[in-house]
Amino acid sequence: MSFAKGKRVFEEYGYVIDFLEEGRVLSRVGRPVHTPYAQLLGENYFTLLEVSLFPHVKLGLKERVFIGKGDRPQVKNVLGRIRYGELTPQARYMLPEVAELIIVRNEPRFIDLLNSLQSISPKMHAIELLPSIGKMNAKKILEERARKPFTSFEDFSSRTGVQGIARLMAQRVVEELSTEVKYRIFTRD
Numbered sequence: 001m002s003f004a005k006g007k008r009v010f011e012e013y014g015y016v017i018d019f020l021e022e023g024r025v026l027s028r029v030g031r032p033v034h035t036p037y038a039q040l041l042g043e044n045y046f047t048l049l050e051v052s053l054f055p056h057v058k059l060g061l062k063e064r065v066f067i068g069k070g071d072r073p074q075v076k077n078v079l080g081r082i083r084y085g086e087l088t089p090q091a092r093y094m095l096p097e098v099a100e101l102i103i104v105r106n107e108p109r110f111i112d113l114l115n116s117l118q119s120i121s122p123k124m125h126a127i128e129l130l131p132s133i134g135k136m137n138a139k140k141i142l143e144e145r146a147r148k149p150f151t152s153f154e155d156f157s158s159r160t161g162v163q164g165i166a167r168l169m170a171q172r173v174v175e176e177l178s179t180e181v182k183y184r185i186f187t188r189d
Contacts, residue, residue: 011047012068014040015098018091019059039091041098046173046187050079062098084178100170115149131171137162
């Protein structure tokens with residue numbers, strides 16, 4: 001997934017990776033948020049976000065929440081993007097599971113991505129950025145994809161022998177969010 005340089009993109013929905021009913025002190029501004037507060041993982045761009053909620057709103061982990069423009073029944077304010085290091089321990093723990101949930105719920109989008117990944121250099125293909133996908137697996141994946149585009153995660157697994165591709169993609173999402181990486185497939189800077 002690529003993002004046009006300088007183009008601002010916004011999430012419409014986010015998934016709860018932590019919920020703090022009593023609010024919290026925001027480290028970057030040093031002031032408390034006294035309303036319910038949540039950390040979210042964005043559905044489209046895997047953006048890490050902080051939001052303040054309306055009083056008496058309670059959210060469950062992994063709950064999908066509307067954060068786009070217009071009437072937001074649960075979210076009072078989108079406080080902004082945060083970095084991996086600003087996540088609560090609970091949010092860090094939930095991140096891989098929620099990333100995988102987003103990928104599975106949006107299977108056609110991620111199958112299209114697998115079908116469209118390109119070479120990064122003459123010696124490396126973007127598919128090799130996924131954990132556990134080395135040169136041999138990448139070669140098999142590209143051969144199968146050339147014969148016929150993949151239609152589902154199940155089709156991908158049965159034709160390539162690579163199991164748990166959604167989990168591998170989620171691992172890459174976490175890697176892109178938590179470390180400095182040279183190449184990005186799923187997230188933006």
